[in-house]
Amino acid sequence: MAHRLLRRRAGALRALPPAGARRITAVLHSPPVRFAVHPASAAGHWLMAAHFLLSGCLFAHAIAELLLAVALVTTWRPERRGGARERSRTAASL
Template sequence: MTEHHHGAGTVLPQAVTVVLALLSLAALHHLAVRRAVRRNPAQDWPVWRTISFATGLTLVAVALVPPAPTGFPAHMAQHMLIGMYAPPALVLAAPVTLALRALPPAGARRITAVLHSPPVRCAVHPVSALLLSTGSLAVLYFTPLYNTAMSHPAGHWLMAAHFLLSGCLFAHAIAGPDPAPGRPGVPARLTCLGVAIAAHALIAQALYGGFFTDV
């Protein structure tokens, strides 16, 4: 397995950028909660959803704020935090529902229209989310893509963004509390979840044994 090293001079600026971005998201969430409650005082926003959002941001910070991983085991630990642990916490915070409550009617209608658009309905289908989240792992680790991405400064951040976004998409498609027009029933979602678990197990075994891998 190839180890990749990134310049030490870029670590601090990158860490500061990540912290500022996460703090901005936390502040935006806080403002959205206040506005949602102000718009409808009779319907309070659950505290546990705010805690869930903060937990997700914290997990992302734990994964991204330290120096970039210099070996494959460190990369996989980061991948687990960003792609598997943080997404459920962020999704359970119901950010779309919060936005619908916080925005004025015109803005809420625009979000609803986007949710009902064919591209979004396709993207949030469990099969599409499965291919983007789990299927992409096979492409990443069983082709030269991983080493190619890690050899460029932006590759590490692009992979982290993909892990986080695809993980959130899959968590939303399977069990997200936000509106998901066209999402299939529970049996279909559980089937996709089972396929994802099996695929992750196979990929993990292949990586551990060094079979068909290029990392």
């Protein structure tokens, strides 16, 4: 894949001095760059992106659930728990 990049950018490499063009060519042919431009590692990139998307959704769900629990705890009023019958019974017994 790196050699295809070199073919496309051959005009840019020819414009450089020979020593600079050799350095860039050596970098493009190095194992890390060859691995990065390989189609299999591109599939790995998509898998990692999907992993981050799913973990982000899971994290957002957990945070939303925590915020809902905090909201319920802070707004809970025990006197409003019973229905109208229960309130009338407690009022009559006083």
